Amino acid sequence: MSHETAGAAVAPPRRRRRAEGWWPLVFLGPLMIGIVVFYFWPILATVINSFSTFGPFGGRSFNGLANYAELLTDSFIPRAILNTLIYTLIVLCGIPLAVCFASLLNQKGLRFARFYQVLFFLPAVSMPVAVALVWRMIFNKEFGLVNWLLSAVGIEGPYWVTAPWWSLLAVSIVGLWASLPLAIIILGAGLRGIPAELYEAAQLDGAGPVRQFFSVTVPLLTPSIFFLSIITAINGFQLFDLLFAMMGQANPAMADTQSLVYLFYSEAFRQNNQGYASVIALLILAIIGLFTLLQFRLQRRWVHYE
């Protein structure tokens, strides 16, 4: 091994030049088999499926662009996109709220911080289906808490779970609530990156807490807020669990409330229309791809990794 140390003096970035042989295959093989079978192949298969039609008992035939043509004429598609957009926009409204709570939770020397964390982060570990069932009770027309509170101020509450627009609003409110923990965690990481000196300087200049929040915290947090907005939008477009569990498949309002992913599920696994469902999946890919592209474009400007 002595020649190796001698070589180090000549070439500083000494990499171990040692034949790794078949070892990379041993290490990577098990994962790659699964990745190829469950991820690489399915991407290809979905593209092929999108040009195919499936018989009721299996068997596929090529049908050219017929599935794509169906996408353009299907009246459920624009409605599903609209529903998904409305849901996403309402969930995005949670971000200012998350900024406030994150900045309160991340104050240095805050007492009971661990206790507050439990309160605020509990929804992040809870099964969406299970919390959806609870919220369904809270939004119940006859005996739900929300309508009871509304009746206290003289308003007759709507059918939150079975009326088209109201059910979308109810699902969105639950989505907002469920999205807060992760938002607060991501913003917390951004907040801890703000140098304490800035606050001291602001304090010396006579800025009060509110002024500090708007002049120091918010501007320096914009990178995190942007990043969070993209993630929230992408997650919002994946709406399925909450909708499925809060409304139930037999809900008469589902046709007017369904999200793009629900439409995909129903075409693929209930109508057995896998060719068309593949086109919907590709549409979801395109929309989310657009968000991802936006993120990459913008992150050059505003994200810096330590």
Place this chain on the structure above:
Amino acid sequence: MSEQTTRPTPRPVTPRSRPRWATHVVLLIGGILMVFPFLWQINMSLSTQAEVTSVPPSWFPAKPQWSNYSAVFEQVPFFRQFLNTALVTIARVIGQLLLCALAGYAFARMRFPGKNILFALVLSILMVPYQIYLIPQYGVIQNLGLLNTIAGIAAPGVFSAFGTFLMRQHFLSMPASLEEAARLDGANPWQTFWRIMFPLSGPALSAVAILTALASWNDLMWPLIAATYEEKTTLAVGLTSMQGQFTTDYPVMMAASFLAMLPLMILFIVLQRRVVEGLAHSGMKG
């Protein structure tokens, strides 16, 4: 403010001189609103059907109905589904820890042709929404004869691009000197990995384990399509079928959904710091 600046201590205790009690009032109200659905769920799970459906609402059960919890195990194949969920989660966590650590180590530390292209291909999976994979994955599981089995529900989630990415980042950050020493002692790559690098990967492994456990335990879509029989499926699917069309036993449904969430809640409260760190990673997934 004036007392802050005239105080002899050079650095104030907090960056912002906010009245403490106001902070605590806001946090307490916000926090209680966040956990309110869980408190309400517990209340309903211990009430009678009449109390749950009463107007105005009943804030406390007159007599806690513990029998609702035993009814959960009688009315639905709850225990069976609980077991299925646990087995799927354990299979996925162990599978991912091993496979992602192995692959992450290879991507971080080994040299072989095409490494960067292969890694980029694996990462590209993260950009693609899961709907793209679902129909063909169903076909694969069907062809393997694994529909309605634990293995079939667990299988796709055992292979994770994100876990591999996290493990690679972790191994990249470890000093090379550890491996050099092992190599000089004549250890082969497997021994180096298994005896030295893997045991030193606690934080990264726990992040992968926690994220996998959360995703697996709470997943609805995949078990919904991969298992069609009530006794073969997981809790998430079982809960959605609990709400009958006409008569639903609400207190029992609330007890069941509370029990379904309990294991992860306990995990979170016990391993709070680790879980929060793990969740912070999930933000990168996007």
